Amino acid sequence: FEAKRLRQAVTVYNPGAEAARTLHLSLLSDLHTAIQQDQLRQFLQPKRCLKTGRIVGAEALVRWQHPQRGWLPPADFIPFAERSGRIRQITDWMLNRAVHTLADREAAGLAPIYIAVNISTLDIQDQTLPARLAAMLAEYRVDPGQLQLEVTETGLMSSGTDPIAVLHALKAWGVRLAIDDFGTGQSSLAYLQHLPVDELKIDRSFIQDVHTDPRREALLRSIVGVGQGLGLTVTAEGVENEAELAVVQGCSCDQLQGYLLAKPMDLTAFEGWLASAG
Numbered sequence: 001f002e003a004k005r006l007r008q009a010v011t012v013y014n015p016g017a018e019a020a021r022t023l024h025l026s027l028l029s030d031l032h033t034a035i036q037q038d039q040l041r042q043f044l045q046p047k048r049c050l051k052t053g054r055i056v057g058a059e060a061l062v063r064w065q066h067p068q069r070g071w072l073p074p075a076d077f078i079p080f081a082e083r084s085g086r087i088r089q090i091t092d093w094m095l096n097r098a099v100h101t102l103a104d105r106e107a108a109g110l111a112p113i114y115i116a117v118n119i120s121t122l123d124i125q126d127q128t129l130p131a132r133l134a135a136m137l138a139e140y141r142v143d144p145g146q147l148q149l150e151v152t153e154t155g156l157m158s159s160g161t162d163p164i165a166v167l168h169a170l171k172a173w174g175v176r177l178a179i180d181d182f183g184t185g186q187s188s189l190a191y192l193q194h195l196p197v198d199e200l201k202i203d204r205s206f207i208q209d210v211h212t213d214p215r216r217e218a219l220l221r222s223i224v225g226v227g228q229g230l231g232l233t234v235t236a237e238g239v240e241n242e243a244e245l246a247v248v249q250g251c252s253c254d255q256l257q258g259y260l261l262a263k264p265m266d267l268t269a270f271e272g273w274l275a276s277a278g
């Protein structure tokens, strides 16, 4: 509680608020050139199938190698990119990288994996996304089933246009769809049955310390049951230690993602890791 109060106090009375605003504005204009000057990086974090032990996929996570500020995590710039509408360029860049990587891996004869790209609320509202995606897949001749799009529950709910229609349009191209951060939004379980999705990613807040809290375990078990009952692949996000993994496995989760398995890595490190982890 103390820490929370302190944070609130800092937010309200922070004398650096103006400086922060200036920083944000300048980041925004920097973002304009970031893509042209090739400052974005795509990191990949592997996902393991708990039934077979195989690495079946990876999530693509954006990083910004800023010439002055160094490595910036998505939390530092994605919100501004969303507010300014620039997110579409980031999404396109990430999709392009992912599709490119998939094509390269296939040409090299590597075992197929799927790559998941995060898309934001604005992307869902953007009716041109399905066509842009289709063009990319066709250009690189990539099997659409190897590309996954992750949307958050909150993103879907706050979308102005009919999100289900857009998801169906994307699904029609054969890409995989996932609900990200599941359990943190306001949507009802009933909503889930109408979504044409393949995977449910259970938010890390349900996984963290799950081994010490029977009620959290009960929630996890129920969510896995609902997801699997609807025919979805259920992934546990953010598994950090063996104790959490034991409960995740005990609850019959399908897939594992988290620091315990591996942190997000650049493509070179990822391929090296994959070659040794199988």
Ligand code: C2E
Residues within 6 Å of the ligand: 045, 060, 061, 062, 073, 074, 075, 078, 087, 090, 091, 094, 118, 119, 120, 150, 180, 181, 237, 238, 239, 240, 257, 258, 259, 260, 264
């Ligand atoms: P997310 O999609 O839920 O991604 C998972 C986040 O959890 C990533 O943070 C990942 O590095 C982190 N993570 C994975 N395993 C663990 C773990 O065991 N412990 C802990 N503490 N964290 C773990 P990251 O890369 O900082 O991304 C944060 C969020 O930013 C993402 O959450 C996603 O919502 C957003 N994001 C990232 N890349 C993109 C992008 O290209 N486009 C959009 N629109 N959003 C993105």
Ligand code: MG
Residues within 6 Å of the ligand: 059, 118, 150, 180
């Ligand atoms: Mg995600």
Ligand code: MG
Residues within 6 Å of the ligand: 180, 181, 201, 203, 237
């Ligand atoms: Mg998530």
Ligand code: MG
Residues within 6 Å of the ligand: 181
């Ligand atoms: Mg998240």
